[in-house]
Amino acid sequence: MSVTVHSLGCRLNLSESEQLRGVLAGTGNLVVINSCAVTREAVRQTRQAIRRARRAHPDARLLVTGCAAEVEREMLAAMPEVDGLVANTAKLDPRAWNVPAATPRPVERKRYTRAFVQVQNGCDHACTFCVIPQGRGPSRSRPPADVLREVAAHRDAGVNEVVLTGVDLTSWGADLPGAPRLGQLAGAILATFPDLPRLRLSSIDGAEVDDELFDLLAGEARMMPHVHLSLQSGDDLILKRMKRRHSRGDAIRLVERLRARRADLAIGADLIAGFPTEDEAMHRNTLAIVAELGVVHGHVFPYSPRPGTPAARMPQVDPARIRARANALRAAVATERARWLGTLVGTPLCVLAENDGTGHAANFAPVRLPPGTGAGTLLRITPRAIVEGMLQ
Template structure:
């Protein structure tokens, strides 16, 4: 009999949740779970593609879909002939939803980095975003719960822990006393001095509290890699998106951080072709890449999502969206290439992955010597940049 399989699409939160589902379903027999994504129309297309591919590979398995697409595109996904059932996003970590014994043991990580979902859901109303429909209101793990999770992963040999969620910087807003995210990060680092590396997933810059900023600026075990949920480089578009920061806010944050920790690498999410975006707005979006020194860029061509205000705004032509996304990707690639080239000859402590590469603290990807054991930290001095990899 085939072992259960969980196929994860989309964000790091889905990756963390998929690990837990694998543990819950370990004795469930011939079942395939698609942990889906619906952040863009392309993500939904990839979810459908994954469902069809899984059915071809496992024709006799029970095929269950959960995740955001199972909420937001429920009727359409349920109507697919390959699908045997859906599990609500809010219930996917509840063993009762899967008819498996209580309680489920914490999962053993299958990746070299351990992803811990400290927060779920979102209370904001960005006009382009459908994720609150799929994830619900923001809710946080307590500090004690997070510390137990970290301890479990460290006991299993984790060298790096990644704190993730839908809107990580809103962590604590629903807890007694509304502790800031910096309090959680400080608690993790203080409780586990043996933890070599702690990394944060995407953050909303306007909600980075002073304690978290100070840790980013001075704590070596907190990786110098700040990924901002930026979305655009023009203030009018940010206002129409209902984002809570301005272009100047983001630039000031990065300048302030780099003045304290020059090696920090900046990442950002940027949307191309948001409704009403003009050529002038697009030029500002392009220029924010240089102003923030973005070397880890996630570029999303805008696609209207069901039930969102942006879907009712005047839309940009598809060809223009595609062209603008390509320009943004090209600008990020050029800046990233120059940044990677600057790391040649610099000694980097790299966490080895299972594919023969690894990640430096600043999230630069490095090609490792053959036979380097996965999950180990190794000092590497790259001699060249080839194919986007330091070698």
């Protein structure tokens, strides 16, 4: 009997897939596709993954969960390779899989050198381009005690880096008694586990950064100097049409304030190219903010209309122009990244070793490591060159 889980999309899906392996361990010849629906390309990749999985496991039961199982339910259910769908909001409940109550079993995490800890799910916002609320429902926060228990299990297993994840991570706590903020949770983790070397955040909404979280990012050595912003655009009118809650100036001021206290801070950003009504001047504003913020970790998404969203009804940009703008944004990020990596040559870095002979510094710079370095270990490296986009 075997269970195979294929994960697509975000870090949250990756974390949930690991939990699913524990929930489903030993339940039979089963393949699960934990899908993504954030773009049309993500849905296409989900369909490809389903077909590949069926070819590789012709006799297995193949079930699909994740956001695409909600947003594209009819299309996926009609695929001949698919035996059934499991609701995204129920996928960590053993009952949704007809698994006996005695499970879930302990999760095996040997494949990963850092632990992704889901502290929040769902979203209460209504960004005009986004289907994630359709796929994951309203915002829900995990109680602090649950989070601390999971972190404790990871520390017992020797994990040296914990990454807090969520659909709208910085909204954590709003639905809990007393409405605590994410900074309070991060502070509790660091205080409870003084031997935890590294705590990192996944993508955050800059408009929701509370004072305690800001202070930790700006001054706590064990909080990694790596902030990935859900930025989306550098143009104020496009941000309004996206129904984002920050302006261009808000993002710039946040980064300036953080860098004033922590010079080694590395900035990442999610960026959408070719949002409806975006003209060349608006696109140039997004290109410009890449340099203004020094974005060195960029996730660039060519806009694609998603079913049922307000943006799908707005005047659309020509697909060829969208692709060209996405390429321009990627090139802008690559320029910033190359410049940044150059500044790190000759600088001592604390690096967490991965499984493939590489590692990541605290600021998430990629580093090629000496042969034989054990995965999951922390070591001090002073890079002397940049080879194929990596420090070495």
